[in-house]
Amino acid sequence: MAGRTTFAMVKPDAFEAGKAGRILAHIEQSGYAILAMRLVRLTRVEAEAFYEVHRGRPFYQELVSFMSSGRAVALVLDKADAVAAWRATIGATDPAEAAEGTIRKLFAESKGRNAVHGSDSDENAVREVAFFFPERELARLGAESPG
Numbered sequence: 001m002a003g004r005t006t007f008a009m010v011k012p013d014a015f016e017a018g019k020a021g022r023i024l025a026h027i028e029q030s031g032y033a034i035l036a037m038r039l040v041r042l043t044r045v046e047a048e049a050f051y052e053v054h055r056g057r058p059f060y061q062e063l064v065s066f067m068s069s070g071r072a073v074a075l076v077l078d079k080a081d082a083v084a085a086w087r088a089t090i091g092a093t094d095p096a097e098a099a100e101g102t103i104r105k106l107f108a109e110s111k112g113r114n115a116v117h118g119s120d121s122d123e124n125a126v127r128e129v130a131f132f133f134p135e136r137e138l139a140r141l142g143a144e145s146p147g
């Protein structure tokens with residue numbers, strides 16, 4: 001059964017451009033509960049580890065440089081069927097292909113600088129939540145660790 005938790009980020013392009021507030025409002029208005037949230041600044045090594053599955057892809061170095069270029073917001077979101085719901089809310093990777101009303105259509109600059117991240121499976125949501133949030137902090141926030 002699909003889980004209720006996914007991991008999301010407001011990426012450095014959107015944070016730098018002052019869009020984090022509007023994106024968070026969009027998240028709340030779309031019916032997600034924010035279980036955990038943190039302002040982060042990834043090192044290159046952390047960005048490499050977070051995007052390990054893309055190592056070797058042609059855009060990997062560009063992605064790692066971008067994700068470690070500035071502040072970002074890490075989020076744990078709760079909603080029914082959270083992974084699929086959030087992927088639908090953010091839209092296609094390339095904003096030029098994203099549906100009307102999606103976060104990437106509204107706020108993304110390009111396929112690389114695309115405003116937000118979303119986990120692509122329950123398994124990766126668990127891994128990505130754990131990457132940013134220690135279990136004891138989730139517990140203190142009243143959020144159960146997914147998975």
Ligand code: IDP
Nearest residue numbers: 054059062063092093111112113114117118120
């Ligand atoms: P997703 O974020 O929609 O799941 P992925 O294919 O998992 O997309 O790629 C991870 C991230 O890598 C994208 O969100 C985007 O920032 C970046 N990326 C993906 N494809 C390209 C590309 O062709 N050029 C530049 N950056 C890309």
Ligand code: MG
Nearest residue numbers: 093118119120
């Ligand atoms: Mg992905």
